[in-house]
Amino acid sequence: MASRVNDRSQASRNGLKGKVLTLDTMNPCVRRVEYAVRGPILQRALELEQELRQGVKKPFTEIIHANIGDAQAMGQRPITFFRQVLALCVYPNLLSSPDFPDDVKRRAERILQACGGHSLGAYTMSSGIQMIREDVAQYIERRDGGIPADPNNVFLSTGASDAILTVLRLLVAGEGRARTGVLIPIPQYPLYSAALAELDAVQVDYYLDEERAWALDLAELRRALGQARDRCCPRVLCVINPGNPTGQVQTRECIEAVIRFAFEEGLFLMADEVYQDNVYAEGSQFHSFKKVLMEMGPPYATQQELASFHSVSKCYMGECGFRGGYVEVVNMDAEVQKQMAKLISVRLCPPVPGQALMDMVVNPPAPSEPSFKQFQAERQEVLAELAAKAKLTEQVFNEAPGIHCNPVQGAMYSFPRVQLPPRAVQRAQELGLAADMFFCLCLLEETGICVVPGSGFGQQEGTYHFRMTILPPLEKLRLLLEKLRHFHAKFTQEYS
Amino acid sequence: MASRVNDRSQASRNGLKGKVLTLDTMNPCVRRVEYAVRGPILQRALELEQELRQGVKKPFTEIIHANIGDAQAMGQRPITFFRQVLALCVYPNLLSSPDFPDDVKRRAERILQACGGHSLGAYTMSSGIQMIREDVAQYIERRDGGIPADPNNVFLSTGASDAILTVLRLLVAGEGRARTGVLIPIPQYPLYSAALAELDAVQVDYYLDEERAWALDLAELRRALGQARDRCCPRVLCVINPGNPTGQVQTRECIEAVIRFAFEEGLFLMADEVYQDNVYAEGSQFHSFKKVLMEMGPPYATQQELASFHSVSKCYMGECGFRGGYVEVVNMDAEVQKQMAKLISVRLCPPVPGQALMDMVVNPPAPSEPSFKQFQAERQEVLAELAAKAKLTEQVFNEAPGIHCNPVQGAMYSFPRVQLPPRAVQRAQELGLAADMFFCLCLLEETGICVVPGSGFGQQEGTYHFRMTILPPLEKLRLLLEKLRHFHAKFTQEYS
Incomplete structure (x- = not known):
């Protein structure tokens, strides 16, 4: 590399051009x-x-x-309640306006109370506002029929993409044949392949079964894993449910089988569940990996590592531009979880309007509240x-x-x-x-x-x-x- | 690594615990x-x-x-104009309210027109809304006394931190002694050391001179560079002006000398200028690296690569929670710039409320407008x-x-x-x-x-x-x- 620098010094003396950063010298992973x-x-x-x-x-x-x-x-029109609350959070003078329902005002006040200086303009904790993490945990409990969720396992993020990248970043290690291998479905959402290229991890493809409406096939998963062991150290299994781009919704049986497989093979599970409210087909139902995992009991419930991702960008709200999301981690090693908290602290905090939106998504108007009917x-x-x-x-x-x-x-x-x-x-x-x-x-x-x-x-x-x-x-x-x-x-x- | 996997399989058969992700197996850079x-x-x-x-x-x-x-x-109270415009963008029903000045409404309408579906909830281009990039370019031109800025060289970001990480990510390459070395001031803002650790680049310290009010010293820069060449390939020079944590404001002479040094030594310049409005001392003045670079004429103006960062989090607005920022790249290789656009597209787009705030920062009320006086x-x-x-x-x-x-x-x-x-x-x-x-x-x-x-x-x-x-x-x-x-x-x- 010394010679390149000298070339450049030479070039500068001659007044010639020579970029430091070119396709040849840039990060090859990027x-x-x-x-x-x-x-x-x-x-x-x-x-x-x-x-x-x-x-x-x-x-x-x-x-x-x-x-x-x-x-x-x-x-698609935004949900009125969400935007009303957010407008009041952004410009609290509106709290005294007669044009907003009481529950909207109470909600905005509650969020502002939880913000530094009572303002969306302050940084929050890197893992997000504690109150919102608690609301997310309660949402997960309701969604999963009462199975407990710990707010300290919830990390708010800049959309789900950011949280997925963070968890992958923790998992990537090793050189050569010891490099982390990550199993991803094919077809996949290309965030995964892009992230693995950027992080220099090994992408391990398992093919979804187009003949069976893109179902996940255990034998194929086993094939992919077996072949991958020759070239890397497979440590992560990614699933997308409901499926992107396939539109497939996994059955409970399939999820159980995937969890058993991950446990037996020593794989960290990443469940991309950002479309959890988008289920249309008769007979299809969303089952969260967390719920199934917990219902399977020990050793799965107590040991299998899982990260589940959600977002404000999809479902019925479609608030992509606000970049709100979260990850819940389950059975993660406590020391690693501290490392994760440290890693995200470098980026300071997720955007606060996105955090506020996430709070409304997990905590929408109750039937007794004035905004319920319209919502x-x-x-x-x-x-x-x-x-x-x-x-x-x-x-x-x-x-x-x-x-x-x-x-x-x-x-x-x-x-x-x-x-x-x-x-x-x-x-x-x-x-x-x-x-x-x-x-x-x-x-x-x-x-x-x-x-x-x-x-x-x-x-x-x-x-x-x-x-x-x-x-x-x-x-x-x-x-x-x-x-x-x-x-x-x-x-x-x-x-x- | 195969043995670890087998241990785990063994453990699972015995119902014993064995985490996939531990301090020992996680990403050592993190x-x-x-x-x-x-x-x-x-x-x-x-x-x-x-x-x-x-x-x-x-x-x-x-x-x-x-x-x-x-x-x-x-x-610190948020700027009223900024929050009013944002409230109208968030909840456009307010556009018909008599309680907001005309310029606030016009500004909100202009931003919404530039959004997909006229909503902050839509994704934007990954580099940000084109109109806002143009407004940023015009701001830079005004700031730099008319020196042109190209909107296509402006990339909006999730706070300045995100943009700094992106540019560093492009620049990091090589193994062993060929690894990218990045010169950073000591004391530094620890985003830099954290990012370099995460990206496995080599941190090269140059000490600011405490005896001279933390001024940047060229001889020290030369020393640091010379010594670093034995252990890495130094390719990047970071400066923070006004200084964090030092509070130092660089003189024009110093900036010129730094640019000359970077050019001669083949270093990509990264100028962290997020405190550009925060200059208090008599006799001190903010000079942007871009302006000085351009005024130095060729070969500097035409060849020296520079990335300059700004944010909505500091200065007089302090809107940290919205995570808005931008980077302007100068003399960047066109192919690399395409790679940068591709890299940020994986993260979809910066939060749109932060983009909107950035637009107001670079384009505040004009003296003729009703909100000017209060602003x-x-x-x-x-x-x-x-x-x-x-x-x-x-x-x-x-x-x-x-x-x-x-x-x-x-x-x-x-x-x-x-x-x-x-x-x-x-x-x-x-x-x-x-x-x-x-x-x-x-x-x-x-x-x-x-x-x-x-x-x-x-x-x-x-x-x-x-x-x-x-x-x-x-x-x-x-x-x-x-x-x-x-x-x-x-x-x-x-x-x-």
Whole structure:
């Protein structure tokens, strides 16, 4: 490295250019990071939007961002109660306004009392405001039928992503074949692959079973683990339930089997449960890993390490922009938990408005309170519409030849499989693109619909998918699905 | 590692305990992280607060948190205009209320127009809302006397800490003697040492000159660099101006010399300028590194890589809880800049309320607008009081035998040097504590005043300091300084 520095000194004497930080000298782990949800397809969508604004003629008038689970960007209205409380927290002069219900005021006062200087502008403890951690713990207890939750095991975070990164950061260790291996489902939400690349951990893929509505298959988990032991030290098992991008909701039996597997194989469990309120299919129900774990009794309940993640960004609230989330850790080594508290303290604290929102999510208006009725109605409306959109998506896609879509049991996405003609695959190869990336780019150019190719989430070799959110308003979604179906037919014809 | 896994499998068959994640198996880099500002001293302060609440008798009635630059927690009032605009953004129904000035409404509408679905609840671009990036660029231009700033070089962030971590993450590479070395001032703000430990980069200390009011000394910088070359590849130079914890404000000459040095030695410059509005001393003035760099002309202006950080947490606004910040990168390699955009996209976006606040900070009410007068008065009041407190702190400390405090030219802290008697140093050693940690713990136990020992920031061997914020209200600060002075005298006597 000394020679590079000398080159640079030489260059400076000659007045020549020589960057310190280049693709060659930068962190190689960061170079390997990929994040498809905001990858090349979104870049192109933004360029097209720019062109539309400049008056360039296109076969469409707007870009429809079905690439990311961003409900409010798609027109979903925020929950009135949440925003009223937050407005009062932000500008406490409004506490004396006659225009806000009493329960809104009481809630805002309660949150402000728990803030330093009674202001959202003060730092909080790094793990979040203690009162909110307690409210989260009570929410978890209610959700899990009374199984206790300890507020000291709850860490508020900057969205769930931040908490997932923190827990992975603790778990990553070792060099060469002793490097930490992390089992992740394929298809996965690409935060996981991106984080593992950044942290230089080993990604161990286990494939979900598309034939069984993307169910998690124990034999496949065992295969993946067995093969991984040759190249790394697998120590972590990630599950996403309800599934992103698959929309699958795991059965209780499956969760039990996964816990048993993790325990027997010595794996730390990470359960991404941010879609816990997004379950639509009849017969499907959300079971938290924590609840199942505890109900299994010892040794699982007393020993199996688990981290469960939640967020204010999804479910019925969709408050992505506030970046609120939490992780509950279970059976974590006490010393490690102190290390985790130390690690997050470097980032000072999660954004306080997001913490306040999380408090309202875990502690919504009670039936006796004036805001209850409206809250309940707004919540139901969002969830009912999402259920209708999940059904519609599955239905329209499955009427199309060459498209197959598993039931969207939960979460916010469909992940249909598309047949692509061999000539399209070949053309994509010539362009140096994954075949489904080529399909999605063509779709975008012709219809303005922005979806993410399956290759960004992972899929069985030789199969092609895309992820599309179910978030656009119902009538718009119907049109969009029709457009997509037509485009696929045309594309198939063109390349056949 | 296979043996550990087998042990665990064995243990599970026996129903025995065996954690996957322990101090021994966790990320060793995370173990090495230390963050004094929220370290053991704060833990003890929280315990004491708990005891006070439980009615335990103490020689004080409250803990005074002078450990962290958290203005609103110390009673500073938020700027009315900022909070009004934000309340309207959070709850747009208020846009029709007669209780808000027109400019507040226009500002809120403008921000909401730039949000997806016209809501703070939608994700934004990962680099932040484009309109706000443009406003930041215009602010930088005004600040720097018209020197152009490109909005595409501005990345909004989750407080400045997040942006600093991102840029360091890009810069860290290499193994063994080729590992990236990062020059940081001593004393430093411990975010830097914590980040370098976490990222496994090499910390290279250069000592600020306490005899010259903590000025940066070029010869010392050269010494540090020269010695570091034997053990790492120094590629980054961090400066904090105005200084944290030192309160020093760099002269223009010094900044020029630093830039020349960085250029000649092939160092990427990171300028932590979050206290840019906090300059109190007569004759001191804030000069941004960007401005000086540009005014130096080529080759510096055209080639020297620089990242400059700012935040909504400090200055006159003190909105720490909202976690808003930005970094402007200058002369960064275009391909690396794309990698940076990709890296931050994994975390989706900075909190939108913090982005909105940043927009108001860089674009406050104009003299023609109805909110201007009040805004200006509030801003001036905060800054004038901070200046008075900076002066008072220096004065009271320097009247005390055995305490020496350099002028607090800027920022929000004093970093006085304290003489500790040899017997106190010995006692600390017996307890396994740094001597100034021992002093600060005793201070906390006896007075309830929470300050951070100098060892957490770094200091010359054999010298002892502490960092104390100047943020408590003036009269409280006066009392506190007196208490501290008395305690030091007593402590000195006790251990002499």
